[in-house]
Amino acid sequence: QKEVEQNSGPLSVPEGAIASLNCTYSDRGSQSFFWYRQYSGKSPELIMFIYSNGDKEDGRFTAQLNKASQYVSLLIRDSQPSDSATYLCALGAGGYNKLIFGAGTRLAVHP
Amino acid sequence: GAVVSQHPSWVICKSGTSVKIECRSLDFQATTMFWYRQFPKQSLMLMATSNEGSKATYEQGVEKDKFLINHASLTLSTLTVTSAHPEDSSFYICSAPKLDSGANVLTFGAGSRLTVL
Numbered sequence: 001q002k003e004v005e006q007n008s009g010p011l012s013v014p015e016g017a018i019a020s021l022n023c024t025y026s027d028r029g030s031q032s033f034f035w036y037r038q039y040s041g042k043s044p045e046l047i048m049f050i051y052s053n054g055d056k057e058d059g060r061f062t063a064q065l066n067k068a069s070q071y072v073s074l075l076i077r078d079s080q081p082s083d084s085a086t087y088l089c090a091l092g093a094g095g096y097n098k099l100i101f102g103a104g105t106r107l108a109v110h111p
Numbered sequence: 112g113a114v115v116s117q118h119p120s121w122v123i124c125k126s127g128t129s130v131k132i133e134c135r136s137l138d139f140q141a142t143t144m145f146w147y148r149q150f151p152k153q154s155l156m157l158m159a160t161s162n163e164g165s166k167a168t169y170e171q172g173v174e175k176d177k178f179l180i181n182h183a184s185l186t187l188s189t190l191t192v193t194s195a196h197p198e199d200s201s202f203y204i205c206s207a208p209k210l211d212s213g214a215n216v217l218t219f220g221a222g223s224r225l226t227v228l
Contacts, residue, residue, distance in 0.1 A: 097208040
């Protein structure tokens with residue numbers, strides 16, 4: 001079982017809709033969770049991180065964490081074509097600043 | 112703040128040659144840097160943790176004699192791919208912990224795309 005699982009997609013949503021990206025993980029001891037966006041040929045850029053159960057909002061983005069069910073999700077409201085990218089879920093591996101990444105979900109927002 | 116500069120952004124080399132990739136923290140000191148590799152349409156895989164002033168820590172399955180890491184100063188880590196072969200062609204990305212941002216928050220370099228002919 002992979003440590004971080006994501007549906008590879010593509011997830012296709014119309015412009016203005018809500019995009020919902022999901023991620024499950026296997027290590028119950030994980031404490032920190034991250035969402036990165038990666039455009040083709042570029043390095044990842046941090047969207048947001050979440051440490052506590054519940055929701056965390058930042059602009060159009062909301063991260064949701066449920067440690068009991070071992071999943072973390074990212075909602076993107078009012079999706080724009082510029083949001084089209086691969087979204088990587090990652091979790092912190094211990095206290096050494098290491099990140100373990102999922103394979104990513106490709107999001108396509110069409111006009 | 113917290114900018115990581117990576118160079119070169121792309122490199123093409125012949126099989127059997129060595130290639131060096133540099134990763135610099137421009138406005139902060141990084142005692143630790145991480146090197147990732149990403150093959151097309153796959154996720155980032157951690158190769159090694161670079162530690163300033165000491166030996167790098169390699170992930171399982173990564174050949175330390177092939178991927179030489181040197182972290183000689185608080186702002187520079189280098190990855191040298193020795194005797195490169197076509198299967199080493201990949202996107203190599205370095206990262207460093209972002210200052211004052213909590214555990215595991217990393218700043219990534221722009222990446223280096225290596226093509227071995």
